Amino acid sequence: MKKILTVLVVLLSSIALFAGGASERDADAGSGGYKDTITIGQGADVTSFDPHIGKETPAVAVTNHIFDTLVDTDPVTGEVVPQIAERWEVVSPVEYRFFIRKGLKFHNGEDLTADDVKFSLDRAIASGSVSYIVDFIKEVKIEDEYTVLVTTKAPYGPTLRNLAVPFAGIVPKDYVTANPDGLKTKPIGSGPYKFVSWAQNDNAKLEAYADYYQGAPETKYLVFKIIPEASQRTIALETGELDISYDILVSDLKRIEENKDLVLLEAPSLTCFYISFNMRKAPFDNQKVRQAINMAIDRQLLVDTVNSGTGAAADEIIAPAVFGYYSTGVWDYNPEKAKQLLKEAGYPDGFECSLWVNNNQSRVEMCQAIQEMLREIGITVKVEVMEFGTFISRSTAGEHDMGYFGWVTSTKDADYTYYSLEHSSQQGAPGNRSFIADPEVDRLVDLGRTSADMDVRLDAYKDLALELKEIANNAPIIYTAITAGTNNAVEGFVLDPIGYHKLEGVKVAK
Amino acid sequence: MGKYIIRRLIMMIPVLLGVTFIVFFIMSLTPGDPAAIILGDQASAEALEMKRIELGLDKPLLVRYATYMGNLFQGDLGLSYRNQIPVASQVWDKFPNTAILAISGILVALIIGIPIGILSAKKQYTVMDNTSMVFSLVGVSMPNFWLGLLLSLLFALKLGWLPSQGMGRGFIGLLRSLVLPALTLGTGAAATVVRMTRSSMLEVIRQDYISTARAKGITEKQITKKHMLKNALIPIVTAVGLQFGLLLGGAMLTETIFSWPGLGRLMVDSITSKDIPMVLGSVIFMAVMFSFVNLLVDILYAFLDPRIKSQYSKKVVRRRRGVVV
Numbered sequence: 001m002k003k004i005l006t007v008l009v010v011l012l013s014s015i016a017l018f019a020g021g022a023s024e025r026d027a028d029a030g031s032g033g034y035k036d037t038i039t040i041g042q043g044a045d046v047t048s049f050d051p052h053i054g055k056e057t058p059a060v061a062v063t064n065h066i067f068d069t070l071v072d073t074d075p076v077t078g079e080v081v082p083q084i085a086e087r088w089e090v091v092s093p094v095e096y097r098f099f100i101r102k103g104l105k106f107h108n109g110e111d112l113t114a115d116d117v118k119f120s121l122d123r124a125i126a127s128g129s130v131s132y133i134v135d136f137i138k139e140v141k142i143e144d145e146y147t148v149l150v151t152t153k154a155p156y157g158p159t160l161r162n163l164a165v166p167f168a169g170i171v172p173k174d175y176v177t178a179n180p181d182g183l184k185t186k187p188i189g190s191g192p193y194k195f196v197s198w199a200q201n202d203n204a205k206l207e208a209y210a211d212y213y214q215g216a217p218e219t220k221y222l223v224f225k226i227i228p229e230a231s232q233r234t235i236a237l238e239t240g241e242l243d244i245s246y247d248i249l250v251s252d253l254k255r256i257e258e259n260k261d262l263v264l265l266e267a268p269s270l271t272c273f274y275i276s277f278n279m280r281k282a283p284f285d286n287q288k289v290r291q292a293i294n295m296a297i298d299r300q301l302l303v304d305t306v307n308s309g310t311g312a313a314a315d316e317i318i319a320p321a322v323f324g325y326y327s328t329g330v331w332d333y334n335p336e337k338a339k340q341l342l343k344e345a346g347y348p349d350g351f352e353c354s355l356w357v358n359n360n361q362s363r364v365e366m367c368q369a370i371q372e373m374l375r376e377i378g379i380t381v382k383v384e385v386m387e388f389g390t391f392i393s394r395s396t397a398g399e400h401d402m403g404y405f406g407w408v409t410s411t412k413d414a415d416y417t418y419y420s421l422e423h424s425s426q427q428g429a430p431g432n433r434s435f436i437a438d439p440e441v442d443r444l445v446d447l448g449r450t451s452a453d454m455d456v457r458l459d460a461y462k463d464l465a466l467e468l469k470e471i472a473n474n475a476p477i478i479y480t481a482i483t484a485g486t487n488n489a490v491e492g493f494v495l496d497p498i499g500y501h502k503l504e505g506v507k508v509a510k
Numbered sequence: 511m512g513k514y515i516i517r518r519l520i521m522m523i524p525v526l527l528g529v530t531f532i533v534f535f536i537m538s539l540t541p542g543d544p545a546a547i548i549l550g551d552q553a554s555a556e557a558l559e560m561k562r563i564e565l566g567l568d569k570p571l572l573v574r575y576a577t578y579m580g581n582l583f584q585g586d587l588g589l590s591y592r593n594q595i596p597v598a599s600q601v602w603d604k605f606p607n608t609a610i611l612a613i614s615g616i617l618v619a620l621i622i623g624i625p626i627g628i629l630s631a632k633k634q635y636t637v638m639d640n641t642s643m644v645f646s647l648v649g650v651s652m653p654n655f656w657l658g659l660l661l662s663l664l665f666a667l668k669l670g671w672l673p674s675q676g677m678g679r680g681f682i683g684l685l686r687s688l689v690l691p692a693l694t695l696g697t698g699a700a701a702t703v704v705r706m707t708r709s710s711m712l713e714v715i716r717q718d719y720i721s722t723a724r725a726k727g728i729t730e731k732q733i734t735k736k737h738m739l740k741n742a743l744i745p746i747v748t749a750v751g752l753q754f755g756l757l758l759g760g761a762m763l764t765e766t767i768f769s770w771p772g773l774g775r776l777m778v779d780s781i782t783s784k785d786i787p788m789v790l791g792s793v794i795f796m797a798v799m800f801s802f803v804n805l806l807v808d809i810l811y812a813f814l815d816p817r818i819k820s821q822y823s824k825k826v827v828r829r830r831r832g833v834v835v
Contacts, residue, residue, distance in 0.1 A: 048593045129549060135556075183596055200603060202677060202771035203777070227675050231659060235674045239666050275786040389542025389784065429555040443680070469622040 324414025350378025618696025627707020649701030
């Protein structure tokens, strides 16, 4: 018994001893008034460091510091800006010539040339994971060591924005050819940070690339810590173990806001949640029924209650930060007019139908709230929750009445969403699960897709937005919010609506 | 004894075959296309098909199972669907982390559980006994994720003594980061150990040989240590062994709360992403660990109780009988 007591005493005194010990964080502190390491907390691990495989946000949040793309989009203005290509010219509606910056080097010291660009784009096109971003490309031709000509299959307006997506990252040809699996765990790119180490499910560490063409990043090290439990991320931010924490739990937002040492950042994301009506099935083939449902949903109430005040009511299936967004105004909540429309459509007593959703708690809660709202206009909705794979395959087959979907406009260009969700050629698996097939909609989608003239594109998308609101094949519900918390020593952090943020300009005061 | 161990090891083969068979078919037959889960709801039909071919999902189920088993016998657990990294290396990478946590958790459980269990039994129905029983009931009932968060709030946020999450580097760093998850894990297990020790001791305490020992004038301390505890240990060892076997497979909740990079989290991640090779690899590993710990527990019985040892070795039994008769 004495021995056991001794062990207990030793254990307790060790705790007290550790309490006085210096933390790892302090040991990392650099000189010059700023820390040499930024510690970032995120909910999930990097799936793959290969930019042509790991397309999930937690992966790209790390890899977009390692790999650069031909062009980039400015997180604030949304404009396309040069990156690996110092400039470009549109030779014809299907040909883009890119002039590669001379003197660029990969982290292993190899020169970055046209050869690497062609190899990378061809590799991305062949990738089962990310080809959909670059499969508009017909051919990449090397004109000289620093010039490539990208030919598209058809005139494609969003070419530059697609090439700015991190999945089109430029990788070193020689390294990948010699070691085809190398990028998965030991990535080498030409971005502002070099890969240092990865402890799966624990952390990923990057080090500033001193020879980066824009100059070395502000902070020497980035450490991405994987903390799956959201409330623990907030605690770690409060204790100072983290400088930046991504994806704050809705219930923690207030706690961060009220903490004077912390800063809460929030912006509408590029994700829209919407209901798709299956227009192949009655009564959803009736425009008035679709409009009635749109009018019966009080979106602001959903934002304020189910979403605890985060995000915004949606008026379109593309978010405001997307190129081509035109505000048509959120549907007015008007149950009386909705009942009237149902009556005119031949359903004075309403009807019964189902609303499918995948087994994600917040999505299910949203559907349950919508179910109650529709009950008020006489529509009895059965919310059917199913596993994600089943949900996708059965809704692809058009078995649903209504489905609750989420869509991210990953390229920040309206075409990405409009073409997939509204074009008649994209019914089913590609995304058009309302099965809309409208010649005018197709014409406007095609016009926006094929024109290289940005004004023509913007006009087409404005007309399209108005047309779609009238047709009401989908009911846009909410735009989710991108959230992050930082301690107030963090300087230069910009929240990108896309969900992965660039940290080369960020520094943390000691 | 040697023969017994070999027999037990051979018996693990059908267990593992059964495990792979059940898990493979359950994972494959439950709805949900791994390709769709990996690529998300925005992937095109072509991309989905490409991914299915890449993962070998275009082949019939039985062919896939046969291929998997063929590779398994050569020690190849395949590549993870999600990150295309060999499953075996990921499992081996994570095992030491899980083992550290499991051993610490069990140590906490034993350090807290056995003394309190003994005291409770010896002072049955006193305030001390009732208090410890209430606390152990609370300990058993309290969910790990809640206890973990409370400990984090107190020791990391309020007192600032310990890191709230993660696995620290260096000896001191590791120990500091280990305290909270080990306490979380150990408290639940300790509650079981307390109850098990108490009831097992109570059974022994009333035995005639205890009265005899007391009559012989042996000190109470010696009686507790040599006569009561040793005889009460078998059920305790069984319970602790089972707990330890489970913990070695990864304490999913505790690992998730404290961002401990162990097998439990690897398994949760792979189940949610329907990463069949990764789930199979982790489950096979878990089954091996469980069988192995069970075997160790059985061997330990022999050391605790000479009667069991004599059953393992028939020659010894005969000789002894011969002597007696």
